[in-house]
Amino acid sequence: MGVRKDLKRARKRSDLADRARPELVRDERGVVRQARVAPLAEPPPDGSTPADIPFVNAAEVPDTVVVRRKEPGGEWQPVTAAEFAEEVTSAAKGLIAAGLEPGGRVALMSRTRYEWQVLDFAIWAAGGQTVPVYATSSPEQIEWIVRDSGARLLIVETAANAVSAEAGLAALPDADRPRTWQLDSGALAELATLGREIKDDEVTERRAALTPDTVATVCYTSGTTGRPKGCVLTHGNLYAEAANTVELLHPIFKAITGQAASTLLFLPLAHILGRTIQVACLLARIELGHCPSIKPDELRPELRSFRPTFVVGVPYLFEKIHDTGRATAEKIGRGASFDRADRIAVTFGERSLAKFLDGTPGPGLGLTLATGLYDLLVYRRVRKELGGRLRYAISGGSPLDKGLNLFFYTAGIVIYEGYGLTETTAAATITPPLRPRPGTVGLPVPGTTVRIADDGEVLIKGPIVFGAYWQNAEATGEVLDADGWFATGDLGALDDNGYLTITGRKKDILVTSGGKNVSPAVLEDRLRSRSPVGQCLVVGDNRSYVAALITLEPESVAHWLSVRKLPADTPMSEVIRDPRMVEAVQKAVDFANEAVSRAESIRKFSLVEGEFTEDNGLLTPSLKIKRAAVTAAYEREIEELYGG
Secondary structure, three states, rough: OOHHHHHHHHHHOOHHHHHHHEEEOOOOOOOOEEEEEOOOOOOOOOHHOOHHHHHHHHOOOOEEEEEEOOOOOEEEEEEHHHHHHHHHHHHHHHHHHHOOOOOOOEEEEOOOOOOHHHHHHHHHHHEEEEEEEEEOOOHHHHHHHHHHHOOOOOEEHHHHHHHHHHHHHHOOOOHHHEEEEEEHHHHHHHHHHHOOOOOOHHHHHHHOOOOOOEEEEEEEEOOOOOOOOOOOOEEHHHHHHHHHHHHHHHHHHHHOOOOEEEEEEOOOOHHHHHHHHHHHHHHHHOOOEOOOOHHHHHHHHHHHHHOEEEEEHHHHHHHEEHHHHHHHHHHHHOHHHHHHHHHHHHHHHHHHHHHHHHOOOOOHHHHHHHHHHHHHHHHHHHHOOOOOOOOOEEEEOOEEEEEHHHHHHHHHEEEEEEEEEEHHHHEEEEEOOOOOOOOHHHHHHHOOEEEOOOOOOOEEEOOOOOOOOOOOOOHHHHHHHOOOOOOEEEEEEEEOOOOOEEEEHHHHOOEEEOOOEEHHHHHHHHHHOOOOOEEEEEOOOOOOOEEEEEOOOOHHHHHHHHHHHOOOOHHHHHHOOOOHHHHHHHHHHHHHHHHOOOOOOEEEEEOOOOOOOOOOEEEEEOOEEEHHHHHHHHHHHHHHHHOO
């Protein structure tokens, strides 16, 4: 397999593997309490900013393809560095003509698409600040973000977005309503026409006035409780994140794999992770394509046509690809074969990585032969689903089940986990490429320090850490101290090698009536990784035991009905009461309970109709559960779990 050959080659490249060695600080008991990795990237030359990247590329490598744009006919059209810089300039001139002043804010509401990237850099080139808005935002959310940020210009993607924006902004005085364009109605062409009289020198002068300390974006957190807060990130924050991750990852991928890196970006660009990946790819001149959907059925065809060498996703994507593989196997009567392939992959992955990392004997001949057999029957199909060239992936947003990570490793795809927040400009930690340790979220991003507080909270410091919440000094003071340490609200631990493991959210900790502290995240993450579970909520605060609400994943239900030759329109009320379905979910619960003690385990669960979605207000746009909203919506079901 390609990835195992990569790791063998890596043994000979200690110059690359040793570049991210952490400096560790231990307490009096020898427990690691702090880890720091020195920066790999130099400060930006002459105070330049990410706004300069398209223009540097155009000057140095004008004919290099930096982006591939999906055409209406389905073809991926190459866009050179010179062509991209020209489009950025044209849009920037239009924004200036529309009244954008240096330091002014432009709200951008769209799914992930090529025009988003052009406009982001155009706003910066014109001296402005981008205010991302999720394409799924309600009128009330749009109104809050536009009003709170003071954005005077608004660009939306679709007619439906325009209707939502109009509804949300209708109550604002005419003077405060932003001027609006629509991408589907030719916003870029309109801006180009509007800016024809603006000289290119005006864009150059505005761009030159930017510094690393200039605000680049006010990025609103999706917020599991309360109103979203505007996180102020500077050009320096974005450069530190992008440049250091590029210096950590890209030289190794090029040197070890020999591939020209390319990626398909499908994460929402209203989320900071997608934005930093976009900046990093343009900085490293990695070919980038855009896909507007993370739904597996819509994403898989795009992966097959673009054929990326790496992707950045969330655990949901990898869980669904795994589930689809099993469902496909069941349809042709090979469900048991897939399950065996899964078990073999986990065992082989554990032993293979242990050999590489710790020098243990590794997998024996029988296990190696079995892996080769199932590569022909199962694993290669997984690679094909992801385009056929994929060797690496980065997963963030929530912990990825270790077994799932090992399955993909054996299937030929190394998944590197990362961890971060909007306030840390995306990743604060990431698994170093030549020292993967599944089950952790890696080492600090170069230039970053991670500390574990006395109560277990993860603290972060470095140039990636934000400076303030927009117009909210009180909230800023609650999480950012005078020395620059950001209190994440997450609980975690550092191992003897400086790798971070996240164990839960500080505010989400449940305390049972027996006094046992329980982190629901551990149980929920493992539950969601097993079909047929869709979403779930673990409860038990001030209760005598831990319980869970569980929804079923619609595709898994359809497959379950098909295999049992039951009507496709069987009511969900019957499905959730079927003893066979309850038994299937019990297996997922048993798997989740393996990770915790008896006192922390799920004793009872309730299958509930419907789903937890962003549309019904039970998930954030980044697919995090709104715990208070779910608890309120299913109050009766929760009480019934405890005999109420």
